[in-house]
Amino acid sequence: MTWLVTGGAGYIGAHVVRAFQDAVRATGDERLRPVVLDDLSSGHADFVPEDVPLVRASVVDADAVAHALAEHAVTGVVHLAGYKYAGVSVQRPLHTYEQNVTGTARLLEAMAGAGVDRIVFSSSAAVYGTPDVDVVTEATATAPESPYGESKLIGEWLLRDQGVATGLAHTSLRYFNVVGSGSPDLYDSSPHNLFPLVLDALTTGRTPRINGADYPTPDGTCVRDYVHVADLAVSHVAAARALADGRPLERVYNLGSGDGMSVAQIMTTVAQVTGIDFTPEVGPRRPGDPARIVASGEAAARDLDWAMRHTPEQMVASAWDAHRRTT
Known part of the structure; x- marks a missing residue:
C-alpha cells in the first residue's frame, strides 16, 4: 500500500514526499509510504530519497501511470505534476492544457482502471483571477485569467465529475x-518564481527586479499570500490520511494566511535577512498576474492541520540557506 506522488521530484513534491516519510515514522502508518512519478522535466532525481521508488514517466503517458499504480500497489495519489507557470502559459496555452488537463484526465483514467479511488489535487489560487474581495474563501467565484489558472479549474472539474461517476474520493488544495525550504538540500529552481529570481540575482551581483509597480495596491x-513549503506539505499528508480513513473532506480548500505581503515588502525582507542592501529595478507587468490574491485558511485549519508556522523572515532565511548551498 503506497501513495503515488506525481511531480514528487519537484520543489513542492519533494517536500510532500518527505512529509509522507515523516508521517510514517511518527505514526507507523505504512499506508502512507510514498512512490514518486516524475518525468524530470523540471524536477530533480536527487530530490527523491534513496529509499523512495522513482518512476521516470509523465502523467500524459497513461500506460506508464497504469504500470506504476499496479507495480507499487498504489492506494491513493497526490497529483502535483503539471506545467505551473501562469505567465508563460499565456504564450504556451496548448502545452499547458496538454500537461495539466490531458495529463490529469489520463491519470484519472489509469486510476479508474487500477481501482485507485483517492486523490489529492494540487490546484492554485490562479483559479480566482483577480477577485473583488479582500480575502477569498472557497465560496469566492472563480474567474481565472490565464491558461494555467483555467487548466487548474478544469482539473478540479474532472475530479468532481469522476467523483459523481465512480465514487472517487477527492479534494483539491488551492x-x-x-x-522557503524545509531542508537545505531542497530548493526552488523555477526560472519564474519570485524567491529564486531574487536570490539568484543577489548571488550573481545583479539587481532584483519587480514585475510591475503600477497595480491598484x-x-x-x-500582493500575495506567501506560504512556507513545509507547512504546505503537512496539509497534503493530512488530506491523504483523511481520504485513506474514509473521512469526508470539502471539495476544495484554500491554504492561505488570511493576510498578505506585497512584492516590495518581500524585497525589503530579503534585504534584511541576507544583509545585502539593494533597490529593486522595476519592469513591466507579467501577463496573467492579478494585482492581489489573499485567502482565508480557516477551513483547512479545521480539517487539514493547516497553519502558518513560519514568519516571512524564516521563509526568506530558509530559502536563502538552500539557495547558497546550491551555488
Missing part, C-alpha cells in the same frame, strides 16, 4: 506563493 506591487 494555494498561493509557495516559498498600496505600494503598486502585487
Whole structure:
C-alpha cells in the first residue's frame, strides 16, 4: 500500500514526499509510504530519497501511470505534476492544457482502471483571477485569467465529475506563493518564481527586479499570500490520511494566511535577512498576474492541520540557506 506522488521530484513534491516519510515514522502508518512519478522535466532525481521508488514517466503517458499504480500497489495519489507557470502559459496555452488537463484526465483514467479511488489535487489560487474581495474563501467565484489558472479549474472539474461517476474520493488544495525550504538540500529552481529570481540575482551581483509597480495596491506591487513549503506539505499528508480513513473532506480548500505581503515588502525582507542592501529595478507587468490574491485558511485549519508556522523572515532565511548551498 503506497501513495503515488506525481511531480514528487519537484520543489513542492519533494517536500510532500518527505512529509509522507515523516508521517510514517511518527505514526507507523505504512499506508502512507510514498512512490514518486516524475518525468524530470523540471524536477530533480536527487530530490527523491534513496529509499523512495522513482518512476521516470509523465502523467500524459497513461500506460506508464497504469504500470506504476499496479507495480507499487498504489492506494491513493497526490497529483502535483503539471506545467505551473501562469505567465508563460499565456504564450504556451496548448502545452499547458496538454500537461495539466490531458495529463490529469489520463491519470484519472489509469486510476479508474487500477481501482485507485483517492486523490489529492494540487490546484492554485490562479483559479480566482483577480477577485473583488479582500480575502477569498472557497465560496469566492472563480474567474481565472490565464491558461494555467483555467487548466487548474478544469482539473478540479474532472475530479468532481469522476467523483459523481465512480465514487472517487477527492479534494483539491488551492494555494498561493509557495516559498522557503524545509531542508537545505531542497530548493526552488523555477526560472519564474519570485524567491529564486531574487536570490539568484543577489548571488550573481545583479539587481532584483519587480514585475510591475503600477497595480491598484498600496505600494503598486502585487500582493500575495506567501506560504512556507513545509507547512504546505503537512496539509497534503493530512488530506491523504483523511481520504485513506474514509473521512469526508470539502471539495476544495484554500491554504492561505488570511493576510498578505506585497512584492516590495518581500524585497525589503530579503534585504534584511541576507544583509545585502539593494533597490529593486522595476519592469513591466507579467501577463496573467492579478494585482492581489489573499485567502482565508480557516477551513483547512479545521480539517487539514493547516497553519502558518513560519514568519516571512524564516521563509526568506530558509530559502536563502538552500539557495547558497546550491551555488
